[in-house]
Amino acid sequence: MEDLGPVEPAAPVSVIMPVRGEEATLAAAVTSVLDNGYEGEVELAIAVAPGPDRTREIADALAAADPRITVVGNPGLTAPHGLNAAIAATRHDVVVRMDGHAVMPPGYLALAVDALRRTGAANVGGRMVPEAEAPLARAIAEAMQSRFGIGGAGHRVGGEEGPADSVFLGAFRRAALEEMGGYDVHFTRAQDWELNHRLREAGYVVWFVPDMQVPYAPRGSWRALARQFHQSGRWRREVVTRYPSTASVRYLLPPVLLIGLVASTLLGIVGALLGVPLLIAAFLVPLAYALGLVVASVLMLPRTGAASAVLMPGVLGVMHLTWGAGFVRGIHHARLDGRG
Structure with missing residues (x-):
C-alpha cells in the first residue's frame, strides 16, 4: 500500500466519463461537471465507444468549445476499457468517475475532495438515487432503494458515513488506482465493486459519504428490468467465483x-x-x-x-x-x- 499523501483543499480534479450511445444526455452531463461550483481546477476526459448515434460528434464539439475537455476513443467498447483510457488521458491526483447519462449535483466535487482530505481514503463515494414518475419506473426506483428489493448496501439504500465495501461511481486517489492497475477489463459489469474489493484487500479504505448522491433514471419496462438484474446476477457470480x-x-x-x-x-x-x-x-x-x-x-x-x-x-x-x-x-x- 502506497502512502497517498495529503489532499489539499480545492485540489485539482480529473473527471473521467466513459460513454456510449449518450447522444441525448451527454451535453447535460458535461455541463453538470464543469459548472459544479468547484473552486479548484477541473479537467474532464470523455472516453467514447463507437456507436450508431452522434455521441462522438457531440463530445468533439464540446471539447472544441472548452479546453478543459479531452475526448479519447474506447475501441474496447466496455465501461472498464473506457475508464482506463480516460484515466490515462488525465493528470491530476484526484480522479472522479461520472457517467454520461447522469447529472452531477452542484457541490459534488467539493464534497468528494473534502471527504478524501478528511478520511485519507483511497476512494470515496455515495449512492445512486433512482428517480421516476411513471408508475412502473417509480416502483422500480423505490425497490432499488429498499432492502426488500436489492439488499442493504449503503451505496444502494443509504446509511451512515464510514468505511464501506463499495460506493457508487467514486472519487479516487490516482496513486491507489495506478497501484491496482486501474479497472479490470474482464468485468464488464460489477467493475466498481471488483476494484473496490482489490483496494480494500491492499489495505486501502473505501469510504461511504451519504451526501454524495447522484440521481439515476431506472429502467422503465419489465423486459429491461429483468435483463438488468439477470446480467447483474451473472456477474456477481463471477465476482464470487474469483473472490x-x-x-x-x-x-x-x-x-x-x-x-x-x-x-x-x-x-x-x-x-x-x-x-x-x-x-x-x-x-x-x-x-x-x-x-x-x-x-x-x-x-x-x-x-x-x-x-x-x-x-x-x-x-x-x-x-x-x-x-x-x-x-x-x-x-x-x-x-x-x-x-x-
Whole structure:
C-alpha cells in the first residue's frame, strides 16, 4: 500500500466519463461537471465507444468549445476499457468517475475532495438515487432503494458515513488506482465493486459519504428490468467465483430462493398428481413468498403511492428471481462486452 499523501483543499480534479450511445444526455452531463461550483481546477476526459448515434460528434464539439475537455476513443467498447483510457488521458491526483447519462449535483466535487482530505481514503463515494414518475419506473426506483428489493448496501439504500465495501461511481486517489492497475477489463459489469474489493484487500479504505448522491433514471419496462438484474446476477457470480471470501447471505439468498421455489413447486405438482398431501404442502413455500412480496409492497406504500404499489410485488419478484437465475447461470456463455 502506497502512502497517498495529503489532499489539499480545492485540489485539482480529473473527471473521467466513459460513454456510449449518450447522444441525448451527454451535453447535460458535461455541463453538470464543469459548472459544479468547484473552486479548484477541473479537467474532464470523455472516453467514447463507437456507436450508431452522434455521441462522438457531440463530445468533439464540446471539447472544441472548452479546453478543459479531452475526448479519447474506447475501441474496447466496455465501461472498464473506457475508464482506463480516460484515466490515462488525465493528470491530476484526484480522479472522479461520472457517467454520461447522469447529472452531477452542484457541490459534488467539493464534497468528494473534502471527504478524501478528511478520511485519507483511497476512494470515496455515495449512492445512486433512482428517480421516476411513471408508475412502473417509480416502483422500480423505490425497490432499488429498499432492502426488500436489492439488499442493504449503503451505496444502494443509504446509511451512515464510514468505511464501506463499495460506493457508487467514486472519487479516487490516482496513486491507489495506478497501484491496482486501474479497472479490470474482464468485468464488464460489477467493475466498481471488483476494484473496490482489490483496494480494500491492499489495505486501502473505501469510504461511504451519504451526501454524495447522484440521481439515476431506472429502467422503465419489465423486459429491461429483468435483463438488468439477470446480467447483474451473472456477474456477481463471477465476482464470487474469483473472490470466494466475498460470498454473503445477500448474494446467495436469491439463487437459493429461486431453487427453493422451483423445487417446492415441482414437489407440489407431483403431490397433486399422485394425491400425496405431504408433497402438496410444498405449495406453501411459493405461497409464503408471494405473501411476503405483498406485505413488503404494503410497507412501501407511503413512498410509492397506490399506482406503483400495485406493481411492486411483480417488480420485487422480477428483481429477486432474475438476479438469482443470473447467478445460477454465471457468465460461462456470456459475451465479454456484457451484452450476452
